[in-house]
Amino acid sequence: MTGGPVPSLAEASRAIAAGSLSPVALTEAALARIAALDTALHAFITVAKERALAAARAAEAEIRAGRRRGPLHGIPYALKDIYDAAGLPTTCHSRLMLQTMAGEDAETTRRLEAAGMVLIGKLSTHEFARGGPTDELPFPNARNPWDPARFAGGSSSGSGVAVAAGMVGLALGSDTAGSIRLPASYCGIVGLKPTYGRVSRRGVFPLSFTLDHAGPLARTVEDCALAMQALAGHDPLDPGSAEEPVPDYLAGIADGVAGMTIGRARAFDIESGVAEETLAALDAACALLESLGARVVEVTLPARRRTDAVAQTILLAEGFAIHAEWLRHRAAEYGRVTRERLMMGAFVSGADYVQAQRLRRLVTAEVDAVLGACDAILCAGSPAAAPLVEEVDEGPFRKAHPMTSAFNATGHPAIVLPCGFGEGGMPLSLSFVGAAFDEARLFRIAHAYERAAGWWERRPPLPA
Amino acid sequence: MPIPDPETEFDIALARAGLSLPPERRAAMFEGFLAWRVMRATLEEPLPPATEPAFGLRQKRTPGR
Numbered sequence: 001m002t003g004g005p006v007p008s009l010a011e012a013s014r015a016i017a018a019g020s021l022s023p024v025a026l027t028e029a030a031l032a033r034i035a036a037l038d039t040a041l042h043a044f045i046t047v048a049k050e051r052a053l054a055a056a057r058a059a060e061a062e063i064r065a066g067r068r069r070g071p072l073h074g075i076p077y078a079l080k081d082i083y084d085a086a087g088l089p090t091t092c093h094s095r096l097m098l099q100t101m102a103g104e105d106a107e108t109t110r111r112l113e114a115a116g117m118v119l120i121g122k123l124s125t126h127e128f129a130r131g132g133p134t135d136e137l138p139f140p141n142a143r144n145p146w147d148p149a150r151f152a153g154g155s156s157s158g159s160g161v162a163v164a165a166g167m168v169g170l171a172l173g174s175d176t177a178g179s180i181r182l183p184a185s186y187c188g189i190v191g192l193k194p195t196y197g198r199v200s201r202r203g204v205f206p207l208s209f210t211l212d213h214a215g216p217l218a219r220t221v222e223d224c225a226l227a228m229q230a231l232a233g234h235d236p237l238d239p240g241s242a243e244e245p246v247p248d249y250l251a252g253i254a255d256g257v258a259g260m261t262i263g264r265a266r267a268f269d270i271e272s273g274v275a276e277e278t279l280a281a282l283d284a285a286c287a288l289l290e291s292l293g294a295r296v297v298e299v300t301l302p303a304r305r306r307t308d309a310v311a312q313t314i315l316l317a318e319g320f321a322i323h324a325e326w327l328r329h330r331a332a333e334y335g336r337v338t339r340e341r342l343m344m345g346a347f348v349s350g351a352d353y354v355q356a357q358r359l360r361r362l363v364t365a366e367v368d369a370v371l372g373a374c375d376a377i378l379c380a381g382s383p384a385a386a387p388l389v390e391e392v393d394e395g396p397f398r399k400a401h402p403m404t405s406a407f408n409a410t411g412h413p414a415i416v417l418p419c420g421f422g423e424g425g426m427p428l429s430l431s432f433v434g435a436a437f438d439e440a441r442l443f444r445i446a447h448a449y450e451r452a453a454g455w456w457e458r459r460p461p462l463p464a
Numbered sequence: 465m466p467i468p469d470p471e472t473e474f475d476i477a478l479a480r481a482g483l484s485l486p487p488e489r490r491a492a493m494f495e496g497f498l499a500w501r502v503m504r505a506t507l508e509e510p511l512p513p514a515t516e517p518a519f520g521l522r523q524k525r526t527p528g529r
Contacts, residue, residue, distance in 0.1 A: 313504070327483055328482045344500060
C-alpha cells in the first residue's frame with residue numbers, strides 16, 4: 001500500500017481474502033492518508049490510531065489462523081461522532097458533550113466490530129446533526145475534497161469527506177432530513193438512508209426519534225450492500241426497530257434492470273428547484289437505464305409543501321423535546337445555528353405535531369401507491385452541485401428545505417450516487433427511492449446504473 | 465379571547481418554553497417564526513376525524529410488491 005486512497009470495501013475484502021493485502025497494512029495506509037490530508041479537510045474529530053492498529057493486528061492474526069469472520073474482517077471504518085464506541089468520546093461536535101465517554105458501543109458499532117472491522121476514528125458532524133457549516137465549534141468543520149470552498153453537505157460531513165478523500169472505505173452517518181444523502185451527493189460518493197427501522201439507532205445521539213435513520217456512506221453501491229449485510233436487523237432495544245427478515249443484499253446485485261420499471265419524478269424535481277445541469281444528467285441517466293432494458297415512466301409524488309410541513313414540524317418538535325433543558329440552561333454553549341434551529345421547536349404546538357403525524361400517514365400511503373406500480377422512483381439526490389460555503393442558508397428556519405426530507409417523512413429507503421459532474425467539476429447526484437424494506441432491489445438498480453455510467457471511478461483532486 | 469398578533473404569539477411561545485434570545489438575534493428568529501407560520505398552514509389540510517396519526521414507530525412493508 002502507498003499513501004494514496006484506500007481501496008473500496010469490496011476491493012479490500014477480495015485482496016484480504018486472497019492474502020495480497022494485510023489488515024495491518026491497510027490500516028496503516030488509512031492512517032497515513034488521514035495524516036496527510038486531514039489537517040486541510042478536517043474530516044476527523046478523533047483518530048484512534050493505537051486502538052485501530054491493535055484491532056488490525058488481531059484481525060490479521062485471526063485471518064491467518066483461518067478464522068476469517070466474513071467480507072468486512074480487517075477493514076477500517078469510521079463513525080460520525082454521534083455514534084457511541086466504548087472507550088471513545090462521543091462529542092456530537094459540541095461543547096456540551098466534550099466531557100462524555102461512551103461506556104458501550106452503539107448497536108451499529110457492535111455489529112461492525114463483530115464483523116471484524118477496524119474502527120479508525122470519529123468523524124466531524126454539524127453540531128448535534130443540526131447546525132451549519134460555519135458555526136464556531138470546538139473542532140473545525142469538514143471541507144469538501146473536490147473544492148474546499150464548497151459545502152461538504154451535512155450533517156454527516158466528515159463521513160462524506162473521509163470516504164471521498166480515500167481515508168476509509170466505509171463511514172456511518174445519520175439521516176434525519178438528508179444528512180447521509182447530501183454529503184454523499186456533494187462529495188461524489190454513495191449514501192444510503194435505509195428504511196425506517198431497518199438499522200438500529202440505539203447508541204446514536206438522537207435528533208428526531210421518528211425521522212432519524214442510521215446508514216452507510218461508501219464509494220460504491222456494492223460497498224453499501226456489504227455494509228448493510230452487517231448493519232441491518234432487528235434490535236429489540238431500539239423502539240423504532242422493525243422485525244423484518246434481512247435478505248442477502250449481494251445475491252442479486254448484478255442481475256441488472258432489464259424488465260424493471262423506473263418512475264421518474266420529474267415534477268418533484270422541478271418543484272424542488274433542481275438545476276438545469278442536474279435535470280440534464282437525470283435525463284441522461286434515464287436514457288442509460290432504458291438502454292439497459294428498463295422502462296422509464298413519469299410518476300407524481302406528494303407536493304413538496306406537504307412533505308416539508310410534515311418533516312419540518314416533526315423535526316422541530318422532537319428535536320426541541322430532546323434539547324429543551326439545555327436550551328434553557330446552557331444555551332450559550334451551542335453554536336448559533338444549532339441553538340436557533342433547535343429553539344424553533346418552541347413554536348410547534350401539540351396539535352401541530354399530531355396534525356403532522358396524521359398528514360405523514362397520508363403522504364406515506366401516496367408514495368406507497370407510486371411504488372406499487374414501479375420498482376423504484378428516480379429523482380435528484382440534491383438540487384444542484386455543492387454551493388459555496390458562504391452561500392449556505394444558516395438562518396433559524398431555512399428558506400428552502402432539503403428535498404431529501406420527503407423520504408424521512410415516509411420512511412422509504414433512498415440511495416444517492418453520482419450521475420455526472422457539473423460546472424466547476426463538482427459532482428451531481430441522483431437518488432433511487434424504493435419500497436419499504438426492499439433495499440435489495442435498490443442496490444440492484446443503483447449498481448446497474450453505477451457500473452454502466454462509470455462516474456464512481458472519478459476521485460477528487462487530491463494527492464494520489 | 466382574541467387571537468394574538470404574531471409578535472405576541474412569538475413572545476408567549478418563547479416565554480412558555482423558558483427561552484431567552486439575545487436582542488441582536490430577535491429579528492432573525494422572528495423572521496424564522498413567520499416562515500414557520502406559513503408552513504404550518506399546510507398542516508391544516510382538512511382531514512376526517514378518523515384519520516389518525518398511527519404512522520407507528522415501526523415502518524410497514526410497502527404493500528403490493
